[in-house]
Amino acid sequence: MKFEITSITRLTDTVFEMTLRGDCSAFKMPGQFVEISIPGLYLRRPISVCDIEGNRLTLVFKTVGKGTEAMAEMTPGTEIDLLTGLGKGFDTTRCNETALLAGGGVGVPPLYLLARKLIADGKKVKVALGFNTADEIFYADKFRELGADVEVATVDGSAGVKGFVTDAIRKPEMQGWDFWYACGPLPMLSALGRELDCENGEVSMEERMGCGFGACMGCTIETPWGPKRVCKDGPVFDAILMKDFKGNGTPAPTLPRDRKLEGDEPKVATELCGFQLKNPIVPASGTFGFGQEFSEIYDLNILGGISIKGTTLNPRFGNITPRIAETPDGMINSVGLQNPGAKEVYSHEVPELRKIYSGCVVANVSGFSIEEYVEACRMADACEGVDIIEVNVSCPNVHNGGMAFGTSAQQAAEVTHAVKAAVKKPVFIKLSPNVTDIVSIAKACEEAGADGITLINTLLGMRININTGSPVIANRMGGFSGPAVFPVAVRMVYQVAQAVKIPVMGCGGVSTAEDVVEMMMAGASAVQVGSANLVDPLACKKIADDLPKLLKKLKINNIKDIIGISWRKM
Ligand SMILES: Cc1cc2nc3c(=O)[nH]c(=O)nc-3n(C[C@H](O)[C@H](O)[C@H](O)COP(=O)(O)OP(=O)(O)OC[C@H]3O[C@@H](n4cnc5c(N)ncnc54)[C@H](O)[C@@H]3O)c2cc1C
Numbered sequence: 081m082k083f084e085i086t087s088i089t090r091l092t093d094t095v096f097e098m099t100l101r102g103d104c105s106a107f108k109m110p111g112q113f114v115e116i117s118i119p120g121l122y123l124r125r126p127i128s129v130c131d132i133e134g135n136r137l138t139l140v141f142k143t144v145g146k147g148t149e150a151m152a153e154m155t156p157g158t159e160i161d162l163l164t165g166l167g168k169g170f171d172t173t174r175c176n177e178t179a180l181l182a183g184g185g186v187g188v189p190p191l192y193l194l195a196r197k198l199i200a201d202g203k204k205v206k207v208a209l210g211f212n213t214a215d216e217i218f219y220a221d222k223f224r225e226l227g228a229d230v231e232v233a234t235v236d237g238s239a240g241v242k243g244f245v246t247d248a249i250r251k252p253e254m255q256g257w258d259f260w261y262a263c264g265p266l267p268m269l270s271a272l273g274r275e276l277d278c279e280n281g282e283v284s285m286e287e288r289m290g291c292g293f294g295a296c297m298g299c300t301i302e303t304p305w306g307p308k309r310v311c312k313d314g315p316v317f318d319a320i321l322m323k324d325f326k327g328n329g330t331p332a333p334t335l336p337r338d339r340k341l342e343g344d345e346p347k348v349a350t351e352l353c354g355f356q357l358k359n360p361i362v363p364a365s366g367t368f369g370f371g372q373e374f375s376e377i378y379d380l381n382i383l384g385g386i387s388i389k390g391t392t393l394n395p396r397f398g399n400i401t402p403r404i405a406e407t408p409d410g411m412i413n414s415v416g417l418q419n420p421g422a423k424e425v426y427s428h429e430v431p432e433l434r435k436i437y438s439g440c441v442v443a444n445v446s447g448f449s450i451e452e453y454v455e456a457c458r459m460a461d462a463c464e465g466v467d468i469i470e471v472n473v474s475c476p477n478v479h480n481g482g483m484a485f486g487t488s489a490q491q492a493a494e495v496t497h498a499v500k501a502a503v504k505k506p507v508f509i510k511l512s513p514n515v516t517d518i519v520s521i522a523k524a525c526e527e528a529g530a531d532g533i534t535l536i537n538t539l540l541g542m543r544i545n546i547n548t549g550s551p552v553i554a555n556r557m558g559g560f561s562g563p564a565v566f567p568v569a570v571r572m573v574y575q576v577a578q579a580v581k582i583p584v585m586g587c588g589g590v591s592t593a594e595d596v597v598e599m600m601m602a603g604a605s606a607v608q609v610g611s612a613n614l615v616d617p618l619a620c621k622k623i624a625d626d627l628p629k630l631l632k633k634l635k636i637n638n639i640k641d642i643i644g645i646s647w648r649k650m
């Protein structure tokens with residue numbers, strides 16, 4: 081359903097009121113919500129209806145992430161797509177004479193339409209609102225204008241009662257009601273459930289949603305009436321739900337809540353097998369050439385490391401074209417390891433790179449037999465400019481080699497063993513995600529002597545041209561990469577980093593400083609950036625610029641502290 085934004089007003093630092101014009105006939109009860117489609121985001125975002133008058137809809141939202149931030153930037157006149165009339169709202173008929181309404185933070189907006197309806201039905205309304213500070217208060221006066229008695233609580237005591245909504249409802253002015261309604265964070269609802277009579281109330285629940293209309297089962301919670309979908313069977317439920325409510329599964333934060341920034345600049349340096357990297361950012365092999373193209377755009381020395389183009393013993397032309405296809409949020413390539421061969425790379429390309437780059441140089445090596453891997457790695461080992469050898473047992477674009485070694489724990493271990501016996505420099509094995517058990521392969525490489533693991537290489541993918549019926553890529557299939565593969569990469573880094581003692585270089589879909597932090601929290605000691613370089617040649621520079629700012633915002637003093645924080649015991 082199309083709605084046109086008619087106004088957008090900032091109510092507090094982070095809370096906005098948006099009014100829209102459109103068909104509001106699907107809304108039947110206060111407490112229902114809309115699902116907003118936000119350009120560029122895959123899932124819609126649920127927002128409660130704050131008010132409806134004729135064809136005018138009011139939403140109030142707090143900026144907490146990409147979606148709500150994009151909403152705050154929208155301007156009057158913009159048309160947006162909403163799913164309307166969603167969910168089961170508050171039942172105003174359950175209140176006989178006087179209602180107590182309790183709301184916290186962004187739980188306040190749906191109570192406004194509820195208050196208006198109750199007052200229009202001739203009922204008395206008492207409203208207790210909870211905020212963190214006086215600066216965050218909104219809508220208290222609007223409830224008063226409706227004729228409701230209003231009490232405000234602030235956690236820091238800067239306005240109204242010091243404390244929580246539960247403190248506000250204890251005020252004498254808030255006594256004498258026959259039914260209560262509440263909306264707010266779960267701890268607030270649980271506290272109200274303990275404080276008030278659960279038989280005479282309704283609570284509005286919040287849950288992460290997929291569809292918002294009952295199709296995906298993404299929002300199901302345990303209730304006394306069996307499993308219920310918050311979006312369809314709720315979000316408003318009888319307050320009996322709060323009796324012994326076990327809560328949802330939101331994991332407890334592992335970053336200390338009371339963390340403080342020490343000094344001006346967070347530390348972004350990291351380490352790989354004794355090499356100090358000024359930051360964890362390493363352009364991924366095959367997406368950065370030998371660095372020369374990028375050195376014309378920025379000083380490569382801002383990078384922690386560089387993984388150069390995959391090199392085979394002998395020169396290779398690679399696969400026939402077309403070698404590239406586009407995918408939603410990614411790409412497929414079938415370059416097929418085009419490279420000038422080990423002799424040229426280690427006698428010319430690396431020395432040329434060394435003239436302009438002093439960070440960690442990672443030589444990425446591929447082969448078609450164990451002997452070829454060993455020979456090419458020996459040459460990389462002998463090359464002065466190379467710091468780390470990255471053995472690619474995961475290229476999906478060549479026959480008789482590449483991925484074949486990386487999809488068998490035994491063969492991956494054999495390559496590792498043979499290479500390790502031939503070289504002195506640290507060896508990382510770059511693994512393929514096209515396997516069912518990545519952990520067993522990583523462990524086999526570690527046992528065979530690997531000094532580190534890089535993962536992931538590309539996923540095997542394919543596109544077909546619907547006009548011709550033919551595969552888009554001449555080689556039919558190719559390696560799928562880009563932001564779309566990021567969650568697969570994070571999952572595999574998370575699994576492998578826990579299972580091995582050697583460092584992991586995370587790779588796959590990284591395109592922002594946020595992605596780097598997430599990958600490191602999964603367990604990566606350094607993070608490779610691949611396809612993003614092809615879309616924006618400045619991608620790595622932007623990430624390097626953004627990373628310290630992001631750490632500052634997250635109050636992380638030293639990036640090394642977050643490696644594996646998602647599973648590590650603090
Ligand atoms: C039925 C319902 C009604 C809602 N009504 C309102 C409203 O009236 N006003 C309002 O400001 N917000 C409301 N929300 C919450 C709102 O949907 C989320 O804040 C929003 O989807 C976040 O999107 P984002 O892209 O900005 O943040 P994201 O980048 O998706 O997430 C940012 C942060 O917000 C948290 N978050 C995201 N979605 C939810 C969610 N559904 N529940 C709890 N935490 C979440 C995430 O854990 C994360 O920490 C409602 C949610 C539901 C389920």
Ligand SMILES: Cc1cc2nc3c(=O)[nH]c(=O)nc-3n(C[C@H](O)[C@H](O)[C@H](O)COP(=O)(O)O)c2cc1C
Nearest residue numbers: 364365366390413472536537561562588589610611
């Ligand atoms: C065009 C292209 C060429 C690639 N060539 C190589 C290569 O020679 N050696 C290698 O190990 N990986 C190669 N890769 C894989 C990347 O290094 C990286 O592992 C993969 O693309 C996932 O990261 P991304 O999603 O950030 O691109 C290549 C990827 C692309 C897109």
Ligand code: FES
Nearest residue numbers: 290292296297311
């Ligand atoms: S969000 Fe899909 S069923 Fe509730």
